[in-house]
Amino acid sequence: MKMLDHIEELSWAYWKSQVIFAGVELGVFDLLTERSKSSIETAQELGTNPRATEMLLNALVSLGLLKETNGKYENKAYTSEYLVRGRPLYQGERIHHMHNLWDRWARLQEAVRTGKSVVGDTVTDPKRLEDFMASMHSSGTKKVRLIVKKFSLKSFKNLLDLGGGPGVYSIEFVRANPGLTATVFDLADNIEVAKRCIKEAGLEDRVLTRVGNCLEVGLGHEEYDVVFVSNLVHIYAPETNIGILKKCYEALESGGKVVIHDFLLDSSGAGPLFPALFSLCMLLGTCEGASYGKKDLETWLLKAGFKRPKAVRLDKDSGLVIGEKQ
Ligand SMILES: C[S@@+](CC[C@H](N)C(=O)[O-])C[C@H]1O[C@@H](n2cnc3c(N)ncnc32)[C@H](O)[C@@H]1O
Secondary structure, eight states, X not given: OHHHHHHHHHHHHHHHHHHHHHHHXXXXXXXXXXXXXXHHHHHHHHTOOHHHHHHHHHHHHHTTSEEEETTEEXXXXXXXXXXXXXXXXXXXXXXXXXXXXXXXXXXXXXXXXXXXXXXXXXXXXXXXXXXXXXXXXXXXXXXXXXXXXXXXXXXXXXXXXXXXXXXXXXHHHHHHOTTOEEEEEEOHXXXXXXXXXXXXXXXXXXXXXXXXXXXXXXXXXXXXXXXXXXXXXXXXXXXXXXXXXXXXXXXXXXXXXXXXEEEEEOTTSSOSHHHHHHHHHHHHXXXXXXXXXXXXXXXXXXXXXXXXXXXXXXXXXXXXXXXXXX
């Protein structure tokens, strides 16, 4: 019976996703942060239908995101921390990005039949690109804290942040390491967003930018002492990644390190759950991407010339794999 419940729950699990998308995008959590409100008050302030709003609020309570006392609803402490716009660890943009992926997940069977992406490799719609960068910003603010704890950048001076997106990692790395300068390298449209974030952080003198496509151009010759490659290798096939890592090797001084940050599959390839499902997300959204395991990354590092590859787990889904240039 328990297994039957499990099967049934999987068939309607997407209802839960739609409930959190609605909560975030309608602004429910922004509203219920200071004081509790009835469903009628909530509906008035959100401009939504009162009966439907009560249903949504009750669903949010059942998912553990709100609490209800005497007909008044309010955020739980953790919902206020992560789901209220403007809070330092706000994750609403990440959740909105997950909603944007809805259409492609609906075409999973087509992708499995053909083995091909249903959307192509790059995000071209400017609004979608902006949403994607905002999502990377949300997830980065959370992840960078873990990385700073597990890998010290104290001994480095010059970091290349390859495929650095909005530059969150570089910004936090230089903040935590006064002797460090970073360069965010990315495609032209993304560098525009990175420049904005760097300016907002007031770090234009210590976080530089470089526009380029790392599949088409080199990354320089012995210019950096550390190259950070975060969430880039899952976009590409193993051979492509070895080519990228060879360019990282060339760009590093001797004694320098490459630090790959990504989701990591275990040796079975069927877990942990998020990386296993993320592989399908890459099938849907990229030409040749997938999730990989620690062994894959270590093998590529050796093939690219690096020595002593070493893995550091960050959390249950992700880790760092580090290689050294001798
Ligand atoms: C999934 S995002 C990761 C962003 C950031 N490093 C992070 O961990 O949040 C991948 C980034 O790599 C960039 N990228 C992908 N292919 C690239 C290429 N061939 N050359 C330069 N940047 C690339 C994308 O534009 C995007 O900003």
